[in-house]
Amino acid sequence: MATIVEKMPTGAQAESIYILNSGAAHAEQERLNRQHVLFDDMMQNDLLPPHIASALSASPTPPKILEIATGTAVWLSEVAKTLPSNAEFVGLDFDTSKFPSSLPPNITLRQADMFKPFPSDLHEKFDVVNVRLIIFALKEGQGTDLLLTSIEPPSQAWFKFQDINWRFAKKVGRDLNLPIGMVHYIKEAGCVECDDKAYPSNSQLYTRERDSWISRSNVHVKALAEQSLRGITSLGGVEGMTTQEEVDELLASFDKEFGDRKIHYLFIRAWGRKPQVA
Ligand SMILES: C[S@@+](CC[C@H](N)C(=O)[O-])C[C@H]1O[C@@H](n2cnc3c(N)ncnc32)[C@H](O)[C@@H]1O
CATH class of the missing domain: 3.40.50.150 (Vaccinia Virus protein VP39)
Structure with missing residues (x-):
């Protein structure tokens, strides 16, 4: 089996558990810019x-x-x-x-x-x-919403991805209290007037944008899976996901299964105000 060879990150990046910076920068740039529009519509x-x-x-x-x-x-x-x-x-x-x-x-x-x-x-x-x-960068106490995502009709590829993502999160000690716990972290940091708001992705199913929303979400999920698996394997992977063949096999299932599935997840925005010094 082939092993995945990745560019070596340096400094803070080498110590980080963050998984979405592997591979070509332009692909991740495009993914982030596309994702912004998707989430902005949802919010x-x-x-x-x-x-x-x-x-x-x-x-x-x-x-x-x-x-x-x-x-x-x-x-x-x-x-x-x-x-x-x-x-x-x-x-x-x-x-x-x-x-x-x-x-x-x-x-x-x-x-x-x-x-x-x-x-x-x-x-x-x-x-x-x-x-x-930034949830993919936060270790326990620093703070996964992927675990709250559900797919309709159910997808075996997504179940497998969730399992890999969860096992990897446990392996590297990622904070699993997010995003639900976000407002509590802001309060703990001493902020006042803290609150949060949840934006459900499925509200977009009841707009005129329904069809384009579904297809854009499917593209987003595939791109996220690809970028995450690249990062997970470059950080040593987890059992059943360490080689390029295993990545390719799961991505092929994503290609087969994702086209017009409904993807249900929450985007949570939390805020607070730093108290003014007297
Ligand atoms: C999923 S991207 C989101 C980027 C942007 N906030 C957005 O909403 O489009 C997460 C970003 O966090 C950055 N990041 C991860 N760990 C970091 C750290 N320790 N210090 C600074 N940036 C970090 C990554 O390089 C990446 O650009």
């Missing part, structure tokens, strides 16, 4: 909780927004379009290979590991700090 195109978006728009000073683990900065770029051009945006990620080659002048991207203290010039400066879709 009623509210890039921010509406009360936070209104407060920013009404702010007497230019808004400043930081995004941690920004990926391709797709969310930052979309938020930037909704705010005045003197607003300031900073995106951080430990993997810079997915940063876009050009951005508006008010968006700056920098390399940073979210588990290390941030440079002091970023402290106490931002009105909003956004972080999303």
